[in-house]
Amino acid sequence: MLSQDQVAAYHRDGFLRIDDALRPDVLARVRAWVDDVVARAKGLAAPNEVYDLEDTHTPDNPRVRRIKDPVARDPLFWDVIRDRDVIGPITQLIGPNIRLYGSKLNLKSAGYGAPVEWHQDWAFYPHTNDDGLAVGIMLDDVTEENGPLMVLPGSHRGPVLSHHNDEGIFIGGIEDAAHKIDLSQAVQIHGRAGSMSVHHVRAIHGSALNLSGRPRRILFYEITASDAWPLWSDVTTLKYRNYAHFVEMMICGEHSNVARMEALPVRMPGPWKDGKVDGIFATQGAGKQRHFGSYREKVGAM
Numbered sequence: 001m002l003s004q005d006q007v008a009a010y011h012r013d014g015f016l017r018i019d020d021a022l023r024p025d026v027l028a029r030v031r032a033w034v035d036d037v038v039a040r041a042k043g044l045a046a047p048n049e050v051y052d053l054e055d056t057h058t059p060d061n062p063r064v065r066r067i068k069d070p071v072a073r074d075p076l077f078w079d080v081i082r083d084r085d086v087i088g089p090i091t092q093l094i095g096p097n098i099r100l101y102g103s104k105l106n107l108k109s110a111g112y113g114a115p116v117e118w119h120q121d122w123a124f125y126p127h128t129n130d131d132g133l134a135v136g137i138m139l140d141d142v143t144e145e146n147g148p149l150m151v152l153p154g155s156h157r158g159p160v161l162s163h164h165n166d167e168g169i170f171i172g173g174i175e176d177a178a179h180k181i182d183l184s185q186a187v188q189i190h191g192r193a194g195s196m197s198v199h200h201v202r203a204i205h206g207s208a209l210n211l212s213g214r215p216r217r218i219l220f221y222e223i224t225a226s227d228a229w230p231l232w233s234d235v236t237t238l239k240y241r242n243y244a245h246f247v248e249m250m251i252c253g254e255h256s257n258v259a260r261m262e263a264l265p266v267r268m269p270g271p272w273k274d275g276k277v278d279g280i281f282a283t284q285g286a287g288k289q290r291h292f293g294s295y296r297e298k299v300g301a302m
């Protein structure tokens with residue numbers, strides 16, 4: 001469980017690292033599952049409901065940047081998030097009643113893993129209150145070299161910045177981030193494989209291209225207090241099929257049909273480019289900004 005200092009640090013900074021949250025045997029099972037699913041991307045011509053592919057992917061040279069929604073694909077991923085060592089500390093941050101909003105495996109492969117532009121998760125999924133956060137379980141050692149998650153301390157208590165472009169299209173990233181926020185203050189979250197990061201739903205964060213020789217795979221769970229209700233239906237359509245599914249997504253504690261409302265800054269996501277709700281990589285691709293550069297810019301064609 002977390003110390004009082006850790007809880008205070010989370011509320012002050014908007015992020016935290018918890019060491020060795022995942023047991024080595026569970027970590028090994030998750031890694032084996034990922035290797036197997038990635039191997040099956042060979043021959044794939046286009047992204048689908050399981051795979052989000054790098055811009056440089058080809059069927060012969062598969063490059064997977066995300067496995068979508070792992071909890072829907074294997075009960076192992078429910079076991080992981082319901083493990084006391086994983087969810088126990090989170091109950092100290094947002095209370096005992098917790099719902100899963102979404103899950104994803106961001107793979108950031110060695111040599112070409114895509115960056116994630118600066119953004120606030122709240123811009124994608126505002127709720128009636130902001131007792132929400134993302135847990136990131138590191139499947140590899142994460143260091144400065146392989147594209148660590150970076151978070152701007154205290155930004156969860158600041159404004160919700162525009163994630164729209166000049167034409168008013170939602171691009172899921174902060175255009176000209178370097179002019180709007182002091183990125184020199186951003187902190188990299190490093191850790192051993194099996195450790196986990198926690199970042200507040202309003203915290204500004206991003207991560208660089210992985211040009212190193214080591215993968216940086218992170219299993220993310222986006223979670224909320226159960227009395228935080230999503231505010232926008234395009235997004236909920238993606239995440240929750242219906243009321244029963246919304247209830248099934250409880251990780252622990254009690255579901256609530258009483259929404260706790262807080263007076264918070266909210267900017268709604270949308271409209272999306274061509275009316276298509278998509279993952280963060282494609283959505284950010286609609287923006288002009290490439291704060292971290294792209295593989296093609298830095299390395300050239302494959």
Ligand SMILES: O=C(O)CCC(=O)C(=O)O
Binds near residue numbers: 106148149205207218
């Ligand atoms: O994978 C990362 O480094 C960041 C992930 C993230 O912020 C996201 O997928 O929304």
